[in-house]
Amino acid sequence: MEAIDHAILIGALVMTVGILLGVFSARFGVPFLLVFLGVGMAAGVDGPGGIRFSNTWLSFLVGNVALAVILLDGGLRTRLATFRVALRPSLSLATVGVFVTAVMVGVFATWMLGIDWKLGLLLGAIVGSTDAAAVFSLLNSSGIRLKERVASVLEIESGLNDPMAIFLTLTLIEWITAPQGLSPGALAWRLVVQFGVGGVLGIGLGYCMANVMERVNVAEGLQAILICSAGCMIWAIVQSFGGSGFLAVYLVGVIVGNRDHAVGEAVLRAMDGMAWLAQSAMFLLLGLLVTPHRIWDIALPAVALALFLMCVARPVAVFLALLPFRFNVREKGFVAWMGLRGAVPIVLSLFPLLQGMEDSGLLFRLAFAVVLASLLCQGTTVALAARLARVLRPRYDEPISRERLRGVHPPGLELMQFMVAPNASMQDLRADQVELPPRSALVSVARDGELVPLDQVVLRAGDIVSVLAPTPALPRLSRMFLTETTPPAWDQVAHDFLLDAEARLADVAALYGAGPLPPGQQDSTLAEAMLAAFPSPPVEGDTVEIAGLRLSVTRMEGPRIVQVGLLLPRNAAEEARDDKARLWRLRDRARPLSPPSRRKP
Numbered sequence: 001m002e003a004i005d006h007a008i009l010i011g012a013l014v015m016t017v018g019i020l021l022g023v024f025s026a027r028f029g030v031p032f033l034l035v036f037l038g039v040g041m042a043a044g045v046d047g048p049g050g051i052r053f054s055n056t057w058l059s060f061l062v063g064n065v066a067l068a069v070i071l072l073d074g075g076l077r078t079r080l081a082t083f084r085v086a087l088r089p090s091l092s093l094a095t096v097g098v099f100v101t102a103v104m105v106g107v108f109a110t111w112m113l114g115i116d117w118k119l120g121l122l123l124g125a126i127v128g129s130t131d132a133a134a135v136f137s138l139l140n141s142s143g144i145r146l147k148e149r150v151a152s153v154l155e156i157e158s159g160l161n162d163p164m165a166i167f168l169t170l171t172l173i174e175w176i177t178a179p180q181g182l183s184p185g186a187l188a189w190r191l192v193v194q195f196g197v198g199g200v201l202g203i204g205l206g207y208c209m210a211n212v213m214e215r216v217n218v219a220e221g222l223q224a225i226l227i228c229s230a231g232c233m234i235w236a237i238v239q240s241f242g243g244s245g246f247l248a249v250y251l252v253g254v255i256v257g258n259r260d261h262a263v264g265e266a267v268l269r270a271m272d273g274m275a276w277l278a279q280s281a282m283f284l285l286l287g288l289l290v291t292p293h294r295i296w297d298i299a300l301p302a303v304a305l306a307l308f309l310m311c312v313a314r315p316v317a318v319f320l321a322l323l324p325f326r327f328n329v330r331e332k333g334f335v336a337w338m339g340l341r342g343a344v345p346i347v348l349s350l351f352p353l354l355q356g357m358e359d360s361g362l363l364f365r366l367a368f369a370v371v372l373a374s375l376l377c378q379g380t381t382v383a384l385a386a387r388l389a390r391v392l393r394p395r396y397d398e399p400i401s402r403e404r405l406r407g408v409h410p411p412g413l414e415l416m417q418f419m420v421a422p423n424a425s426m427q428d429l430r431a432d433q434v435e436l437p438p439r440s441a442l443v444s445v446a447r448d449g450e451l452v453p454l455d456q457v458v459l460r461a462g463d464i465v466s467v468l469a470p471t472p473a474l475p476r477l478s479r480m481f482l483t484e485t486t487p488p489a490w491d492q493v494a495h496d497f498l499l500d501a502e503a504r505l506a507d508v509a510a511l512y513g514a515g516p517l518p519p520g521q522q523d524s525t526l527a528e529a530m531l532a533a534f535p536s537p538p539v540e541g542d543t544v545e546i547a548g549l550r551l552s553v554t555r556m557e558g559p560r561i562v563q564v565g566l567l568l569p570r571n572a573a574e575e576a577r578d579d580k581a582r583l584w585r586l587r588d589r590a591r592p593l594s595p596p597s598r599r600k601p
Contacts (some may be wrong), residue, residue: 010051014043014284033134033342034375036280040287053288056353062285063347065232066278067162068249072231073275074159075253076263084559085537086152092321093153093335094129094161100317101309101339102128102168108308109366112301115359122172123363126349127309127370129165130158131342138340138379144386145393148539150331154338162344163194163244169348173355190242197243199251205234206248206255213262224270227256227263265404279343286346290368298362302369309370310378314339326536334389338382341374393541397482399474400464414471415443418481422461426480431457431465437476438557440469472556497568498554501527501561508549512568515548526551527561543567 018039043049106124110117135158146154171187209230216226234252235245256262263271295302315336322332349367352360378385386392399416420426426434431445431454445457446464459465467477499508502525509517521529530551533544537559543552555563 014039033283034379036283037287040284041292044288046292051288056350059285059289060350063282063343066282068232068235069228069278070275071159071246071250072253073271075250076257076271078155078254080258082152085149085539086156089322089325090153090156090160093157095164097317097321098128098161098164100320101313104313105309109305112304118176119359123366125168125172126367127341127345129161129344130339131344134340134342138382144383147391147393147541150391159250162246163198167191167194169351173351193242194244197241198238198247201238201243202248202251206252209252210256210259210262213256220266220270223267224274228274282343295365295369298365302366306370306373330389331391334385334391337378337385340378341371345371397478413468416467418465420459420461420463421482424481426459427461429459431459437473440467440473443468497566499564499566501564505529509547512549517547526564530561
């Protein structure tokens with residue numbers, strides 16, 4: 001009994017220390033996952049904890065279950081709309097990108113370490129894929145908002161690239177241990193089975209699971225547990241049929257998360273706790289498994305390998321994989337730098353250990369060192385890299401509360417509450433005259449703890465406003481209710497005018513254009529001309545130049561462009577600057593005084 005008590009005490013203590021240190025280190029930009037890994041190493045055989053742990057099979061089991069839960073949670077939060085702009089580049093990164101990375105790292109490792117070239121390629125396959133746990137965790141906790149296309153590519157790539165890495169790893173292990181059983185046909189069939197069975201069963205079982213979740217009415221905590229257990233069951237079923245369970249469980253999460261009646265915000269919050277528990281337990285256990293003093297023996301080659309992976313192999317693979325798609329150099333550079341390595345390479349490095357391969361311990365230590373370097377270098381510089389690459393979306397303040405509505409059509413509506421900020425653009429306007437985004441409605445206004453009639457109240461700072469709106473309208477609503485109204489700096493504006501996307505390109509070009517119209521665009525609308533100019537589906541914020549016009553996508557409804565921003569040439573813009581400034585001054589002078597407060601005595 002004392003042994004059980006001590007085991008529970010040590011486990012709880014290690015987990016508590018990891019969380020508390022993670023909260024403290026987050027202020028300095030250190031990822032939580034790196035902290036958990038470090039705490040596990042400190043509790044291990046070379047650290048103050050002195051715990052001797054060498055159960056490779058248990059680590060492998062916990063790692064697989066944890067990755068399944070993490071991918072399931074990531075899929076639940078992925079909107080189907082992101083596949084419209086990111087599926088093809090993500091698939092290219094998950095296949096071509098992983099293959100190119102594995103080959104380049106393998107060749108470099110063979111030359112640097114002087115090992116057999118097959119073993120070098122196996123090491124390249126092990127560290128070749130990005131890690132879903134690291135990517136999802138950093139994107140959610142870094143506090144930055146990336147451009148939709150970039151964020152979607154990173155999320156979907158990390159969810160889809162595991163099958164390719166597993167296929168390469170298992171194939172190379174079999175090639176090293178039993179080369180006579182492999183043939184080109186067998187390799188091609190194995191790859192088809194990995195992706196095909198994983199994709200087909202993932203989609204089919206995902207729809208079954210979504211139908212079940214829509215009909216089950218239990219507490220949110222039990223619903224989250226049901227999702228996790230069903231996801232792990234699906235992972236095991238797909239793996240037993242030779243497919244990729246990781247691909248299947250990610251697709252299950254996407255399908256269930258996009259069914260309007262299947263999961264609510266409370267369930268997603270519970271799943272967030274499940275994912276964090278899985279991540280922390282996995283990284284603590286993997287930290288316990290490693291022997292740090294043996295990593296020091298290979299520190300120099302491990303650092304060289306990590307630098308080559310981060311600065312050469314991953315960038316080359318990203319630029320090649322994204323060559324057919326519309327990404328500028330800064331976006332490609334950021335995607336390359338976000339090739340975070342985490343638990344996946346460590347779990348894959350356990351395959352050779354379980355097979356009892358020669359030099360499997362070396363592969364494990366090298367993979368562990370690469371993960372440490374990736375989390376330390378790339379994980380701590382996410383915000384800086386995003387700013388340098390200019391892939392950040394404009395920041396906006398979050399509402400007081402938001403809740404996604406269930407059982408409404410069209411889906412995707414949320415009930416949001418805002419507290420009107422001082423000097424916001426909505427201040428001193430009548431509530432029933434507020435111009436909201438499409439499909440949005442003002443539901444209620446609360447003042448001093450009481451609801452007030454919408455047709456009589458003039459909005460004041462401090463009022464609690466409830467708005468029913470689609471999720472994409474949140475940034476605009478935040479600017480309306482929460483952002484102080486000040487004239488923007490003239491050299492920082494993204495556009496000078498907002499135009500209807502159905503306006504004729506020829507008419508706009510006749511007024512502001514500085515070049516000839518593209519062939520066949522005489523009767524095109526702005527939306528049609530912009531869609532023709534973009535080689536891939538656009539997202540809000542994308543810009544293009546047509547006939548000398550600098551046009552940007554300012555609002556979309558699904559795949560349709562509905563509003564376009566026009567940035568005038570600077571010589572024409574200078575002429576309008578004084579008019580804009582006068583309009584701002586007139587608006588401020590015309591603003592009525594706030595009515596006196598009617599607080600109860």
